[in-house]
Amino acid sequence: MYTYTAFDRAFVHARARQYRDQLERNLAGKLLEDEFRPLRLQNGWYVQRHAPMLRVAVPYGELSSRQLRMLAKIGREYDRGYGHFTTRQNLQFNWIPLVKSADVMDALAEVDMHGIQTSGNCIRNITSDALAGIAPDEIVDPRPYCEILRQWSTLHPEFAFLPRKFKIAVTGAREDRAAIAWHDIGLQLLKNERGEVGFKVLVGGGMGRTPITGTVVREFLPWQQILVFIEAVVRVYNRYGRRDNMYKARIKILVKAEGRKFVDAVNREFEDILERDVEGCAHLIPQAEFERVAACFRLPEGVSPQGAPRADLEGDAPQAYRRWLQRNVHGHRLPGYRAVTLSLKRAGQAPGDATSDQMDAAADLAERFSHGELRVTHDQNLVLPWVREADLRALWQAARDASFATPNIGFLTDMIACPGGDFCGLANARSIPIAAEITERFADIDELHDIGDIDLHISGCINSCGHHHSGHIGILGVDKDGKEWYQVSLGGTDGSALAGSAIAGKVIGPSFAADEVADVVESLIDTFRAQRRGGERFIATVGRVGLDPFKAAANAVRRSTATVEH
DSSP, X not given: OOOOOHHHHHHHHHHHHHHHHHHHHHHTTSSOHHHHHHHHHTTTEEEOSSSEEEEEOOGGGEEEHHHHHHHHHHHHHTSSSEEEEOTTSOEEESXXXXXXXXXXXXXXXXXXXXXXXXXXXXXXXXXXXXXXXTOTTBSSOOHHHHHXXXXXXXXXXXXXXXXXXXXXXXXXXXXXXXXXXXXXXXEEEEEOTTOOEEEEEEEOOBOTTSOBOOEEEEEEEEGGGXXXXXXXXXXXXXXXXXXXXXXXXXXXXXXXXXXXXXHHHHHHHHHHHHHXXXXXXXXXXXXXXHHHHHGGGOOOTTOOTTOOOOOOSSTTOOHHHHHHHHHHEEOOSSTTEEEEEEOOOBTTBOTTEEEHHHHHHHHHHHHHHSTTEEEEOTTSOEEEEEEEGGGHHHHHHHHHHTTOOOSOTTSTTSOEEOOGGGTOTTOSSOSHHHHHHHHHHTOOHHHHHHHOOOOEEEESSTTOTTOGGGSSEEEEEEEETTEEEEEEEEOOBOSOTTTOSOBOOEEOSSOEEGGGHHHHHHHHHHHHHHHOOTTOOHXXXXXXXXXXXXXXHHHHHHHHHHHHHO
């Protein structure tokens, strides 16, 4: 993990002091709300439906057990005893009083954490593959580049007030587990035929009202130039992006409208920066700086580059353990090691939620089995990246006791869901009750195994914090005459190897009432089972047979419900 320097630590503490001064002036009436709002937003503080919400940055998803314990403490002492892990590898608290917010900033700074640029019209938290640095299919470890991007973009004076929020994702593996095509900038690390490291650059992806996947603007950019190229992209966006309409202000709208003109403008800006660099001021990454940062991502103490002795994973193991091995345990680049997902998807708890006690328990597991390190995943779970095969049986038993061993990773109940209308002031409908009913409906693990891999994503509004556009089944909350309704879409993908290129799902008809949604999902699954061939997965069946059989099944639910009501 990246180790904070004295400068990094002083910077975060200074930022916390600055925020305390801003808060105190606001509470005293000396800093008006319109003046305070952009300042608190760029420190991660929203005002939601019922209370302030804090979004804590977890850069590229890496988290230490010490940091997780502090998050548990904050949840226990300042919130209502829990937090919510998000699709952007952050953690949110929903009930912290604003008068206590500066105290929380101080507590975060104690463990090298903050909420800087987790909100506002700026470059947000850099996200990456949760298996970065350990994945067997990895070409280049993206974490040093993510850290350099984080440092460069933090409080960048030119990009503090962009037309709209700006998100960057980075992957270095053959399989895209970071959904890079759905970001304002998506970066794929690769090597050319000479073995040189560079980036494939995508620009203009995003969800929301207009789902668009990113456009490739560079097939190979030398890694030393990546900051300069991103600077050119964001500078063109800052210059020409719309500021008169927030719904058309994202870079994806500019890229779609201008097409080749946008790419040409970026290339000209990029070349101009390099040509004007007569004094060495362009943000080319020096080899020495890269090596300094990369040195932080060395193997944990006690882990050998040769790995560890291999172990018999199953033996006489019970079926529950074998299923956990199949779903929650993943390959590793080092022999004798595995990565293990701690599932945050269970009955009676919203997807991605973790109580303070559960956070402490996860920190215990990380210290006992993973050298004190965890990762937050894009799918709202936690990963232990350094587990020896010989320890898997003991980890399973401990994870089961702590409620983290549900063997459902990649299944229907391993769904993504935003907090929705229960918390968010922007939401049109609730997400959590819909997620709970679907989880209860498909509680049988045998049935989930029969259904197989499927991505279900739920958003409470068109902002798509639940990434409904990329779900094999997507559910979107909409408002109709003050009542909660839900659109259902099919065929979306995030770009993973399971589903191929990233595409947006298609809506399968008019919206459904809240009490119809679980029935609709069940009818879609029944249709899939009737239509699939052999071991075909849901997304493959949808692609082969088309939407019509699924539309008919969903509409039958509506007609059936109407008949019963009549």
